[in-house]
Amino acid sequence: AYVGRDQAISCSGTMVLDILASSIAQGWKRPVYFAMTVPDRYYVGLKPYMQSTGMAFEVTPIRQLTQDGEIVTNTDKTYENVTKRFRWAGIDKAEPGSLYLDETIRRMVSTTRSTMNDLANMLTYEGAEAKLKAESTTAPVSAKQKAELIAYAAARFNKARHVLLIMEEKLPSKACPYSVHMGYSIAQTWEFLSEYSGNKADKERFLKFLEQETEHVGQYVRFYQSLDSSLYSRLTLNDRYVDQRLFPEMLYYLSQVSEPRSKVVIDRLMKQGVNIERSLNFLYQAQKQQAEPAQ
Numbered sequence: 533a534y535v536g537r538d539q540a541i542s543c544s545g546t547m548v549l550d551i552l553a554s555s556i557a558q559g560w561k562r563p564v565y566f567a568m569t570v571p572d573r574y575y576v577g578l579k580p581y582m583q584s585t586g587m588a589f590e591v592t593p594i595r596q597l598t599q600d601g602e603i604v605t606n607t608d609k610t611y612e613n614v615t616k617r618f619r620w621a622g623i624d625k626a627e628p629g630s631l632y633l634d635e636t637i638r639r640m641v642s643t644t645r646s647t648m649n650d651l652a653n654m655l656t657y658e659g660a661e662a663k664l665k666a667e668s669t670t671a672p673v674s675a676k677q678k679a680e681l682i683a684y685a686a687a688r689f690n691k692a693r694h695v696l697l698i699m700e701e702k703l704p705s706k707a708c709p710y711s712v713h714m715g716y717s718i719a720q721t722w723e724f725l726s727e728y729s730g731n732k733a734d735k736e737r738f739l740k741f742l743e744q745e746t747e748h749v750g751q752y753v754r755f756y757q758s759l760d761s762s763l764y765s766r767l768t769l770n771d772r773y774v775d776q777r778l779f780p781e782m783l784y785y786l787s788q789v790s791e792p793r794s795k796v797v798i799d800r801l802m803k804q805g806v807n808i809e810r811s812l813n814f815l816y817q818a819q820k821q822q823a824e825p826a827q
Contacts, residue, residue, distance in 0.1 A: 545576045552578075552591060564591040569643065579603065586613035587647055605654045611691055614648060615698065623707045633708055641708045648699045649714070652692040653721045659688030660728040689729040696722065696737075705744075712752060712774050715745035716782055723789070743793050746782045750801045753779045757807050780815035783808070 541549075548564075555564050565588040566575060575582070580597045582589040584605040596604050623631065623641070633641070666673065666681035673681065696718070710718065722738035725731075756764065756775040767775075787794035798808050 541576075544574065548574075548576050548578075555591075556593075560593065565589065566591070568647070584647075584650075585609045586618070586651075587644065605650060607651065607654050607658060607691075610647075610651050611655070611695065614651060614695060618644075618702075620702045624702050624704055626707050628706045631707060638708060641703055642711050642714055645699055645703055645710070645714055645718070648695050649718050649721055652695040652699075653724065655688045655692035655695065656721065656725045656728060659685040659692065660724075662688065663728055685728075689725060689731070692721075692725050693729070693731075693734065696725070705748075709748065710745060712749050712778060715741075715748060716778065719745055739790050739793055742782070742786055742789070743797055746779075746786050746797050747800060749774065749779050749782060750797075750804070750806050753811060754801075754804060754806045757805075757810065775811075776814040777818065780811045780818070783811060784815055 552564050555562050565585075566578075566582065568584065568587055568589055572579060578591050580595045581592050582603050583592055583596060584590075584603050586609075589603055590606070590609075598604055623633075662681045663685040665671075666678045666685070699718075705715075719738060719742040722734065722741055726734035726738050752771075753775055756767065756771065759767075783794070783798070786797060802808055
C-alpha cells in the first residue's frame with residue numbers, strides 16, 4: 533500500500549486510489565489523469581504506470597517508464613490532442629505589446645511549448661528509428677517491409693513538423709518570447725528533424741530559429757555584462773549559467789552548423805554592445821576544464 537512521506541496516506545491520496553479502484557472495476561472505461569504540473573509526491577506511487585497524452589499523464593495498467601525513469605509519451609494520442617483538442621486562447625491574434633502576460637501565464641505558455649516540443653522530438657525519434665531500420669545492412673528487411681518503414685518514417689516526420697509549426701503559429705514569440713532554455717531546445721529539435729527528414733525547408737527553419745534565439749539570449753548577456761562586479765555576484769545560478777555556459781554554447785553551435793550565419797549574428801551582437809570575446813573565453817575555460825584529467 534502507498535504511504536506518503538509522513539508514513540500515512542493523505543485524504544487526497546485516498547481519494548485518488550478510490551477513483552482508480554472505481555475505474556478498474558469499470559474496465560478502465562474512464563481513464564484517470566494527473567495534470568502534468570502536479571508534483572511527483574501527489575502521484576501516490578503511480579508514476580511507473582503513467583503515460584503522457586499532452587498536458588496530462590494518464591494512468592495505465594502497464595508499467596512503462598523509460599530506461600531513464602521518465603514518463604513515456606503516447607505519441608499518437610498526444611498528437612491527436614495537440615492538433616484537434618487543444619483550445620487556443622488567442623495569443624496569436626495579439627499585436628506585440630498589446631497583451632500583458634503575467635508570470636503565471638508565461639509559465640503556462642512555456643509548459644505548453646515544452647509539451648509540444650517533446651512530442652515533436654519523440655515523433656522524430658520514432659521516424660528516425662524506422663528509417664535506420666529500413667536502411668540497415670546488418671539486419672536487412674524485405675522490400676515490402678522497407679517500403680512500409682520508409683512510409684511510416686515520412687508520416688512521423690510530417691507530424692513532428694506539423695506540431696512545431698502549430699506551436700509557432702498559436703504561441704508566437706512576438707506575443708510571448710521563448711525562455712532562454714526553451715528556444716535552444718526547440719532549435720535542437722528542428723535540427724534533429726532536418727537531419728533525418730532530409731527536408732531542405734526543415735534545415736532552413738532550424739538555422740533561422742537558432743540564429744534568432746542566439747540573438748535573443750544575447751540580449752540577456754548584454755545586460756549581465758553591464759553589471760559591475762558587486763551586482764554580478766548577486767546573480768542567480770541560472771543567470772550565470774545563461775551568461776557563462778548557455779550563450780557561449782549557442783554561439784559555438786551556430787558556428788559549427790553555419791559559419792556565415794554565425795559571423796552575421798556575432799557582428800550584430802557586437803554592434804549592440806555584447807562582448808563576444810568574453811563569452812568565448814567562458815567557453816574556452818569550460819572546454820579546458822573538461823580536457824584536463826581528473827586529479
